[in-house]
Amino acid sequence: xxxxxxxxxxxxxxxxxxxxxxxxxxxxxxxxxxxxxxxxxxxxxxxxxxxxxxxxxxxxxxxxxxxxxxxxxxxxxxxxxxxxxxxxxxxxxxxxxxxxxxxxxxxxxxxxxxxxx
Amino acid sequence: xxxxxxxxxxxxxxxxxxxxxxxxxxxxxxxxxxxxxxxxxxxxxxxxxxxxxxxxxxxxxxxxxxxxxxxxxxxxxxxxxxxxxxxxxxxxxxxxxxxxxxxxxxxxxxxxxxxxxxxxxxxxxxxxxxxxxxxxxxxxxxxxxxxxxxxxxxxxxxxxxxxxxxxxxxxxxxxxxxxxxx
Numbered sequence: 481x482x483x484x485x486x487x488x489x490x491x492x493x494x495x496x497x498x499x500x501x502x503x504x505x506x507x508x509x510x511x512x513x514x515x516x517x518x519x520x521x522x523x524x525x526x527x528x529x530x531x532x533x534x535x536x537x538x539x540x541x542x543x544x545x546x547x548x549x550x551x552x553x554x555x556x557x558x559x560x561x562x563x564x565x566x567x568x569x570x571x572x573x574x575x576x577x578x579x580x581x582x583x584x585x586x587x588x589x590x591x592x593x594x595x596x597x
Numbered sequence: 598x599x600x601x602x603x604x605x606x607x608x609x610x611x612x613x614x615x616x617x618x619x620x621x622x623x624x625x626x627x628x629x630x631x632x633x634x635x636x637x638x639x640x641x642x643x644x645x646x647x648x649x650x651x652x653x654x655x656x657x658x659x660x661x662x663x664x665x666x667x668x669x670x671x672x673x674x675x676x677x678x679x680x681x682x683x684x685x686x687x688x689x690x691x692x693x694x695x696x697x698x699x700x701x702x703x704x705x706x707x708x709x710x711x712x713x714x715x716x717x718x719x720x721x722x723x724x725x726x727x728x729x730x731x732x733x734x735x736x737x738x739x740x741x742x743x744x745x746x747x748x749x750x751x752x753x754x755x756x757x758x759x760x761x762x763x764x765x766x767x768x769x770x771x772x773x774x775x776x777x778x779x
Contacts, residue, residue, distance in 0.1 A: 514671055515598040535670050538655030542667070563656065 481505055481588060483547050483570055486526065490584055492549060492572040495556055496564035503546040503570070507592045508585045510578050514539050521545060522594050528581045532556040537563040537571075545569070551578045600710025601635065601699075604672040608637050608695055609719045609727075611668065615641025615693065619726045619743075624709070626701060626733040626774075632681075633699040633706070644687040652685060672697055679703035713768045720763065721755050731774060738770035 484501040487494060494501070506524030511517050512531050521527055523544040529536065532554045540548050547570035550556055556564070556571050564571045574581060598604055605622070612620045617639035625634045644652070651657040653673050658666025673683035681698040699706050712731070720727055720742055730739040742754070745763075752759055 513599060514667070514674075515603070518667070533674050535655050535667060535674055538667055538670065 481590060483526065483572070486549075486585070486588065486590075487572055489588055490549075490574060490576070490581065492574050494570065495550075495573050496561045496571040497547075497568050498570070500547070500568050500570050505546045505590055507594055508582065508590050509592055509595065510582050512578075518543060520595060522592075525592070526585070526590070528578050528585070530554045530578060532560055534560045534563050536560060537567055537569050540564075540569045541567045547572060549574060549581055551576055551581055598671060598675065599707060601633075601675070601707050602710035602712050602715040604668075604675060604697070605635060605637070605712075606715045606719060607668045608672065609715075612637065612639035612641050612693070613719075613723055613725050615639060615643070617641035617692065617725055619728070621728045622730070624712075624731045626731075628701060628734055631701045633701045633709075635695075635697045635699075637695045638692065639694075640692040643689045643691050643693055645689050649685060649687050653683070669695075675699075675707065679706040712771050713764060716767050717760070717764055721760065731771065733774040736774055738774055740766070740770065 482502050482504050486492065486505065487501060504524065505526050507522060508528065509517060509521035509525045510528040512529050514531065514535055517527060517539050521543050524546050526546050526549060527540060528549045528551060530551045532550055534557065536548055537560055549572045551574055553575045555573065561571060609620060609622065619640050621638040623636040652669050655667050655670040676683045676697045676699055680700040680703055683695070683697045685693065685695045687693040716729060726741070726743045728741045730737065746754065749759060754760065754763065
């Protein structure tokens with residue numbers, strides 16, 4: 481499944497890097513602690529968070545994540561979106577909670593067995 | 598990060614990488630003013646204004662292996678999330694001062710965490726001297742590795758017996774502050 485399918489299924493708003501929506505998603509990870517995402521998320525994962533700081537783009541780029549879903553109506557700052565466009569990291573916004581987004585991703589068959597075993 | 602001590606260790610390692618031979622670490626917890634202030638002062642190589650302006654930018658790093666450095670940006674974001682700030686001043690050839698301020702009672706403030714392990718890891722990690730002061734309101738715990746090393750003479754701090762003594766010395770010192778340090 482790629483990001484575009486997820487955007488369609490969850491009715492996400494594409495805020496940055498629209499040209500990268502064909503990226504295949506390998507799994508999912510949800511956390512607001514960036515250090516944990518850096519250490520635990522896997523390449524190609526979609527990351528679900530309510531953080532919107534430019535550091536989010538740095539972590540996503542470092543780990544080679546497929547994209548970031550920002551939850552609960554969090555609006556990423558202009559600086560964050562600008563960097564996301566430069567780095568090619570899709571930022572996808574929703575009003576849903578992180579919990580609900582993770583549940584819906586699982587329904588779509590996106591798990592994180594690589595991490596939880 | 599889950600603990601402020603991890604940010605502190607990261608910043609101390611920056612000082613070491615800057616070639617510092619002496620680092621001053623002060624943790625001041627003022628529960629009346631509701632402030633937790635972490636100050637790190639080193640005598641390392643320092644930074645010019647151009648570099649200084651970029652250290653809080655996650656897409657800047659002194660490393661050549663990758664183009665992203667998140668140590669300082671994460672420390673800064675943690676402080677700002679807790680009604681605080683992170684300030685760095687530096688003079689090339691003289692050294693660098695980093696100060697992170699947090700609202701002590703802020704719900705999102707991470708606990709200070711394992712200071713004993715953090716201090717021990719830094720002290721045993723190399724030749725850089727450390728002056729440490731942890732204050733909680735009126736109470737203080739302080740030590741200087743230069744003084745400890747002078748007393749040890751030829752015995753290296755990494756000697757198992759010294760290491761164990763250091764661990765309990767720091768743990769006991771920190772414990773005297775705990776009842777107020779939440």
